[in-house]
Every structure is written in C-alpha cells, then in structure tokens.
Amino acid sequence: MSGPTHSLFTRRDFLKLVGASLAACFLPADVRSASAQPFAQLEEHPRLGRVIANNTKVYEAPSYKSKVLTKYFADHVLPITDVTVGDEEPLYNRVWYKMNGEGYVHSGGIHPVDVRRNEPLSKIPPEGLLGEVSVPYTDSTWSPLRPESVVYRLYYGTTYWITGVTWDNDGTPWYSVYDEKWKITYYAKAAHFHLFEPDELRPISPQVPPEAKRIEILLEEQAVIAYEFNRPVFISRAATGARFSDGDFRTQPGRYLMNRKRPSRHMADGDFAAPASYDLPGVPWVSYLTDSGISFHGTYWHNDFGKPRSHGCINLPTPSARWIYLWTNPNVPWSERLYQADPGTIVDVIQR
Secondary structure, eight states: OOOOOGGGSOHHHHHTOOOGGGGGGGOOGGGOOTTOGGGHHHHSOOSEEEEOSTTEEEESSSSTTSOEEEEEOTTOEEEEEEEEEOOSSSTTOOEEEEETTTEEEEGGGEEEEOOOOOOOOSOOOTTOEEEEEOSSEEEEESOTTOTTOEEEEEETTOEEEEEEEEEOTTOOEEEEEEETTTTEEEEEEGGGEEEOOGGGGOOSSTTSOGGGEEEEEETTTTEEEEEETTEEEEEEEOBOBOEETTEEOOOOOEEEEEEEEEEEEEEETTSSSSOSOOEEEEEEEEEESSTTOOEEEEEOSOOOOSSOOBSSSEEEEHHHHHHHHHHSSSOOOTTOSSEEEEEEEEEEEEOO
C-alpha cells in the first residue's frame, strides 16, 4: 500500500466543505463509491436547530458585521428555514442558518436536530439494547415517579445502553439507562429513544480487505478523508485537539491503529489527561486511536467544525462519526459495549 496522498485535495477544496449538513453536497463525483448508501444521512438539510449556548446572537444578515436582532437562549428549538453561505468571517466555517424566518445564526452555535417519536418496547432483553435520542433533548430522572429529579439532559443523536422499561403513574413507559462511567441507572421517556436493530449497524464496505482501508486526518485543513484502495470514498470536516490556557491538547501527527471501539461513552474527567472541564454523557460512535482515549466521536456540544477545539480527540458531526465507526475495522459485534480486535484500520494524522 502506498503512503499518504493528502496532496490530492487543496485548502480551497476544504473551504467548500463549510458545514456538516452541506458536506456531502460538495463531494466530488469521484469521491462517491459503492459505500455511498450511508451518504444519504449527510445530504439531508437540517429541519430543526437547537440553540447550543445562552445569549446566542441573531443577525439581520449572515454576517457578524450585520445588525443584531435578538438573542436566543440555550436549548431553544426552532425551524431552520434557510441555509446559506455568509461573508469571509469566520473563513473556516461560513455556513449560516436562518432560524424560524427571523434572522441568521452562525451554524457553529446551532445543533441540527429532529423530532422522531418511537413506539416503546414493553420488554428489554437481558443484554440491553443500544438506543439513540431522537428528539432535540429529553431530561433523565432518578425515578419516573419523580420527574423533577433531573440527572442529565440527554441530547439528540447521543447513544445509551437501555437496560429495562418501567411505567409511571400515568402509564407512560420510561427506559432505564445504565451509565457505565459512574455506574448508575437513571430513567428517560421511552418514546424519545430509537432502539437500533442489527441491520442498522451492519458494516460498510465489508468486502474491502482491511489493509485496503485507511484514514487521513489533515490538521491544517481540519478534515478527515477515508480511502479504499487509495481512492477517497468519504470526507468530513472535523475539530481536532487544541492548545488552551490550561494545557496543550493538540492532536499529535503520526500513524495510529484503530482497533478499539464503543458505540456509546460518557466522557468526563478521567477519560483523558485533561482538566475536569467537561461532563458529556452519551457521546456516540467512539473509535479509539490510542489507549489514553484519543478517538473519533460524534459531537453535540458544538457544530463548529473546521478549527481545533477539543482536548485531543477528533470531534466529528454525529453522522460522520457513525460512518467512520461502521466503515473501519474491526467490525463491532451486535450488542458489544466495548470491543477490541485486530486487524484495525490505519489512521495517519498529518501536519503539513
């Protein structure tokens, strides 16, 4: 197998990929392959957006130079009525969303979400089932009989191990959720979770030999490219490790072997050599590069890809993280919560 071919794409090519929701729309024709079926989930324009942070500014035009019309508060959910490219600031991500027809918000501060309610199961098998939050957010509680006792707010696209079902006094079903990080169980409304069937998590391109798959992470471009037989088949914006005032967490160049994965992880102090500055339940589609926990994974706490901003990991839009999880080796058996096996997929982190 030949070495990295990152010169195939220029920085200008990547500037076209100005947002996760538009990434697949700009893919060159020769980047689509027999693996293209999963691209459908990336090509859908977002229907709803959840405001990520308090005091998010709404502008008259898609530009930070335009008039501020109002501010939104965190977890406000609104229709995304238009997607457009703004001016040159910020250059790494020029996608703006028009929210509810009222004004424009930079896409980095809006989490694309949807509302998909589900028919709850009346019984969960002993080994549990993997579930995904399918509404903008749902509050988990210590008991269905005490809905005010909130433990965590669980966000769209996050994943959890569902271990049982119970009912409140009104007959509403709630799933029990096991948190492997803190070894606790809490509860959330069952209708707010999609439970995965085995067919939904089948490997992508299983016919391609493991040695013919590899990934490049381009640090300058903040992009991830997947190759089959040295031909690019997938591309995504990313946000890699950054330097902060309290430490240097930049993703280090080099060659890595991805041979350990988990479909869900509660990431908090203790996962990485980083300050206790985050507590993130349900991080989805985790594919590890190192024993210390550096990994690809889905991201719900920002939508601002194209610049370093993590504590070493490779933040990806959740659909992209799922694609990487299903395409890379090893293939994780159904119902496995943590799986390690060889051969794994080679990942080259490149700093030009």
